[in-house]
Amino acid sequence: QPEQFNLPLIYLSALILSILLICGGRFCIDLLLKQLRKHGAIRYPTIVICTPEDTQKATSLLEKENCYSEIRSVDVACLNKSNVRVLIEAIRFLGVAEVFICSWDKIKDPMFLYWSLRNAGTTLRILSLDLEPFNRPSAIASIGGVPTIKFSPPVITGFDFWVKRCFDFVFSALAIVMISPILLCISIAIKLDSEGPLLYKQERVGLHSGRFKAWKFRTMIPDADKRQKELEHLNKNQKDGILFKIDDDPRVTIVGKFLRHYSLDELPQLFNVLLGEMSLVGPRPLPIRDVNKFSDYHFIRQEVLPGITGLWQVSGRSDIIDFDQVVYLDTFYIENWSLGLDIKILLQTVIVLLFGKGAY
Numbered sequence: 608q609p610e611q612f613n614l615p616l617i618y619l620s621a622l623i624l625s626i627l628l629i630c631g632g633r634f635c636i637d638l639l640l641k642q643l644r645k646h647g648a649i650r651y652p653t654i655v656i657c658t659p660e661d662t663q664k665a666t667s668l669l670e671k672e673n674c675y676s677e678i679r680s681v682d683v684a685c686l687n688k689s690n691v692r693v694l695i696e697a698i699r700f701l702g703v704a705e706v707f708i709c710s711w712d713k714i715k716d717p718m719f720l721y722w723s724l725r726n727a728g729t730t731l732r733i734l735s736l737d738l739e740p741f742n743r744p745s746a747i748a749s750i751g752g753v754p755t756i757k758f759s760p761p762v763i764t765g766f767d768f769w770v771k772r773c774f775d776f777v778f779s780a781l782a783i784v785m786i787s788p789i790l791l792c793i794s795i796a797i798k799l800d801s802e803g804p805l806l807y808k809q810e811r812v813g814l815h816s817g818r819f820k821a822w823k824f825r826t827m828i829p830d831a832d833k834r835q836k837e838l839e840h841l842n843k844n845q846k847d848g849i850l851f852k853i854d855d856d857p858r859v860t861i862v863g864k865f866l867r868h869y870s871l872d873e874l875p876q877l878f879n880v881l882l883g884e885m886s887l888v889g890p891r892p893l894p895i896r897d898v899n900k901f902s903d904y905h906f907i908r909q910e911v912l913p914g915i916t917g918l919w920q921v922s923g924r925s926d927i928i929d930f931d932q933v934v935y936l937d938t939f940y941i942e943n944w945s946l947g948l949d950i951k952i953l954l955q956t957v958i959v960l961l962f963g964k965g966a967y
Contacts, residue, residue: 650676652701654694656683657709661736665709668734677701683710691720695727705730761941762910770946771912775887779880786874793824793871800862803829806875811892816909819884821892822875826863827856834858849897849905849930869960876915888949889914890937905930908937921955 643649653675655665662680669678679701681694698706706729714720724731733754746757763771783790794805803825811821828834841853859867866872879885885892892913918936940948 644674646673650674652677652679652703653705653707654679654681654698654701654703655707655709655734656681656686656714657707657734657736658683658713661709664736665707665734668736669707683708683713686714686716686720688716688719691716691723695723695729698724698727698729703729705732707732707734709734709736760910761907761938763941763944767944771886771944771949772883774946774949775880776883778887779877783877783881789871790874793866793874796862797825797860801828801860809894811894811913812898812909813884813892813913814909814911816898816906818895819879819892821885822878824866824872824875826860826866826872827858828860831858849893849900850933851897870920873915880915884912886912886914887916888952889917889940891917891919905934908934908941911941916952916956918952921952921959 640649651674653669655662655669655678657665657680659682666678666680669675686694697703706724708714708720708731711717711733721731746759748755748757797805805825807823807825807827808820809823810818813819835851835858838853838856838858839851863872876885880887889912890908898909918940919933922936940952
């Protein structure tokens with residue numbers, strides 16, 4: 608009977624289902640096309656307009672995309688109005704969907720070329736060979752009709768920052784309560800193993816290059832910092848000296864070696880997270896000694912809260928001794944941050960710690 612059906616509910620369900628199917632269908636089609644282009648299944652011819660000197664560089668860049676079945680070049684110096692008309696005829700004959708221009712300022716009548724391509728239904732793309740390749744995403748913005756390339760700094764701000772901060776606070780508070788028996792057992796083991804303080808506090812560099820005291824369980828003899836200079840020649844990272852790592856560090860205690868193997872010495876940093884000095888996930892806070900050796904582009908990792916774990920830790924931890932690779936992983940994390948990514952890294956961290964991979 609019709610009266611047995613809730614028509615408003617049916618209409619609402621149908622609306623929601625249709626939206627999900629349409630969006631899901633478009634997403635699947637876009638994903639399929641992207642994969643087909645990536646593997647060269649969908650290819651089409653293209654034309655690049657440039658100087659003879661730039662032809663090789665432009666062609667090499669386009670070949671890396673694996674999207675073009677044929678790449679033809681046109682000398683920018685030959686593009687007068689009559690030759691533009693010939694070019695348009697060739698574009699239609701070859702089935703060229705897009706044209707690349709590397710030397711816009713050297714075209715004799717650029718607007719005539721622009722409108723000719725537009726009227727032919729051909730996409731125009733500006734390929735600047737003067738710019739070095741950038742690893743971070745960019746956006747095109749127009750100022751007074753002139754296109755500009757926008758590179759935003761990789762930072763976590765605004766609503767994203769507070770979502771991350773709330774997650775950090777709740778998670779760290781619950782974790783401290785849940786692992787308090789483990790913290791107590793570790794404390795007793797350290798005291799029984801060697802003389803010295805329970806916790807090791809070291810000044811680290813955090814958000815916006817600010818200083819704070821990072822807490823760790825003590826894993827070394829009391830005068831370990833003073834003896835570090837004697838061991839500098841054993842540092843595995845001789846490239847730039849950042850990240851002091853040596854095998855079989857003689858300063859590490861018996862209990863300390865176990866704690867370091869499973870990174871249990873870093874559990875007190877949950878209190879740093881609770882205080883807002885650190886985050887659960889983010890670039891590792893480094894000692895002043897390491898930061899003083901930074902190159903200019905290394906400081907980008909200081910624009911977010913440092914973390915207990917991060918992509919560096921789940922990608923090899925101490926196996927990675929090239930600091931440029933560390934910065935690359937940190938920057939990738941910042942640019943692609945999401946709460947889901949944080950949760951994924953935390954889960955991967957648990958797996959890495961259980962197997963003690965990449966630890967000293």
